Amino acid sequence: MKPVRVRFAPSPTGFLHIGGLRTALYDYLFAKSQKGKFILRIEDTDQSREVSGAVESLISSLHRLGVDFDEGPGCEGEFAPYIQSQRLTLYHQHAQLLLDSGDAYHCFCSSETLTKMREEQQAKGEFVKYDRRCLSLSKAEVQQKMESGEKHVIRLRMPDNHRFGFDDAIRGHVEMDASQSDDQVLIKSDGFPTYHLAAVIDDHFMQISHVIRGEEWLSSTPKHIWLNQCFGWETPIWVHLPLILSTDRSKLSKRMNDVSVESYLAKGYLKEAILNFVALLGWHSADDRELYSLDELCDTFSLDRVTKSGAIFDLTKLDWMNGQYMRNLPLDTITERSLPYFQAAGMPIDNTSVLSKIVAAARERCTLLPEIVEYSRMFLERLELEASDKELLKSIDSQRVLAWFSTELPKSAPLDADKVHSLSKLCMESLGLKGKAFYTPLRLALIGVAHGPDLPTIFSILGEEEAISRINLKCEQG
Numbered sequence: 357m358k359p360v361r362v363r364f365a366p367s368p369t370g371f372l373h374i375g376g377l378r379t380a381l382y383d384y385l386f387a388k389s390q391k392g393k394f395i396l397r398i399e400d401t402d403q404s405r406e407v408s409g410a411v412e413s414l415i416s417s418l419h420r421l422g423v424d425f426d427e428g429p430g431c432e433g434e435f436a437p438y439i440q441s442q443r444l445t446l447y448h449q450h451a452q453l454l455l456d457s458g459d460a461y462h463c464f465c466s467s468e469t470l471t472k473m474r475e476e477q478q479a480k481g482e483f484v485k486y487d488r489r490c491l492s493l494s495k496a497e498v499q500q501k502m503e504s505g506e507k508h509v510i511r512l513r514m515p516d517n518h519r520f521g522f523d524d525a526i527r528g529h530v531e532m533d534a535s536q537s538d539d540q541v542l543i544k545s546d547g548f549p550t551y552h553l554a555a556v557i558d559d560h561f562m563q564i565s566h567v568i569r570g571e572e573w574l575s576s577t578p579k580h581i582w583l584n585q586c587f588g589w590e591t592p593i594w595v596h597l598p599l600i601l602s603t604d605r606s607k608l609s610k611r612m613n614d615v616s617v618e619s620y621l622a623k624g625y626l627k628e629a630i631l632n633f634v635a636l637l638g639w640h641s642a643d644d645r646e647l648y649s650l651d652e653l654c655d656t657f658s659l660d661r662v663t664k665s666g667a668i669f670d671l672t673k674l675d676w677m678n679g680q681y682m683r684n685l686p687l688d689t690i691t692e693r694s695l696p697y698f699q700a701a702g703m704p705i706d707n708t709s710v711l712s713k714i715v716a717a718a719r720e721r722c723t724l725l726p727e728i729v730e731y732s733r734m735f736l737e738r739l740e741l742e743a744s745d746k747e748l749l750k751s752i753d754s755q756r757v758l759a760w761f762s763t764e765l766p767k768s769a770p771l772d773a774d775k776v777h778s779l780s781k782l783c784m785e786s787l788g789l790k791g792k793a794f795y796t797p798l799r800l801a802l803i804g805v806a807h808g809p810d811l812p813t814i815f816s817i818l819g820e821e822e823a824i825s826r827i828n829l830k831c832e833q834g
């Protein structure tokens with residue numbers, strides 16, 4: 357078998373889309389599992405759609421997630437350059453080969469002419485495609501139009517009455533009629549190749565073994581097969597990944613915040629959860645296991661377990677997964693990842709031991725990293741009490757609890773978990789209180805809310821001095 361070489365070939369039109377990440381990840385996993393190579397190729401031949409900075413942001417997103425490519429921009433290999441706008445000569449040479457062999461022709465139709473033609477075809481209920489009016493131009497006519505500088509494109513001449521049959525690694529045998537394929541533009545009037553020409557040429561010269569891409573490209577495959585045939589090249593193995601759908605099975609929204617990988621990272625999703633979630637958008641293991649690290653995915657992933665049917669993008673599942681990783685990744689990792697959110701909230705913490713205690717308590721209850729910051733406010737700030745809680749603290753029983761602790765705490769340091777338990781027991785016994793009547797005033801005084809972690813954790817995070825000061829404050833105010 358030929359060595360496995362797969363490519364992720366995004367157009368730099370913005371951010372890294374969840375669907376793009378899925379393709380890149382499957383490329384990466386497949387390459388790793390087959391000891392092959394994963395290539396990043398930038399398809400920037402549509403200059404009108406290009407967004408500046410998009411290539412850098414795409415590369416940095418892949419890098420942040422650890423989906424690293426073996427060859428690509430900035431990581432040049434044997435087949436460089438990996439940016440299509442730097443390979444224009446190659447495309448022009450090959451377009452010329454097709455013109456010479458009669459497999460392509462010049463077309464001088466203006467966009468007005470084409471619009472009119474399409475409207476007429478639609479009105480007659482015909483299949484809308486280029487009617488080849490320029491195919492009948494003589495060599496001399498073409499020559500004359502070119503010399504007078506008429507705008508033109510180069511089109512592929514698709515075969516008539518031809519059925520394309522090919523085997524897709526996921527969909528099995530697929531058959532399509534050539535009559536459904538337009539005479540595709542190969543070179544546009546601005547001199548740039550279209551995706552179709554450039555991708556086929558690059559896949560050949562970069563020795564791509566498997567073309568892994570979204571199902572939306574399935575209908576273009578006959579054109580790509582035909583182009584390969586015209587050049588006399590072997591076709592790669594086609595691998596069309598299932599569509600990604602919303603939970604109501606409609607097409608996934610294109611709104612940047614809903615589908616950009618960067619926006620999920622910024623919202624505080626962990627890269628481990630994002631990768632794991634995206635890996636399951638169309639693939640699952642034989643035992644339906646759900647949680648996988650990237651290394652485990654490399655060991656388990658195979659194309660034959662990718663499904664044909666649409667994959668559902670279910671945010672509740674991503675949230676669940678993120679919660680799992682929040683709890684199960686090493687505490688230091690979560691602590692470190694939460695730091696930028698503390699900084700962004702204007703709450704820099706220099707005491708790392710306090711921070712990791714807070715994170716240890718918070719991560720049990722939080723789904724996303726920024727929630728840790730919100731959770732930590734009860735320790736790092738003195739929260740304003742709700743009016744009803746203020747009232748509750750004024751009650752005689754509440755004040756008895758606080759007064760008791762105010763006297764006993766200073767004598768009891770250091771306050772480890774055992775000490776906190778025995779003090780609590782003693783207080784309840786001596787005051788004849790239990791349950792809420794005991795815990796609520798204490799929590800309200802210590803953290804400003806009635807719910808939170810257990811008392812030993814609260815004392816350990818606040819430290820004795822701060823705990824005593826908070827209790828005294830509420831005792832005096834009461």
Ligand code: GLU
Binds near residue numbers: 364366567568569
């Ligand atoms: N440039 C195409 C895209 O952005 C690549 C399709 C393919 O992988 O062949 O979707």
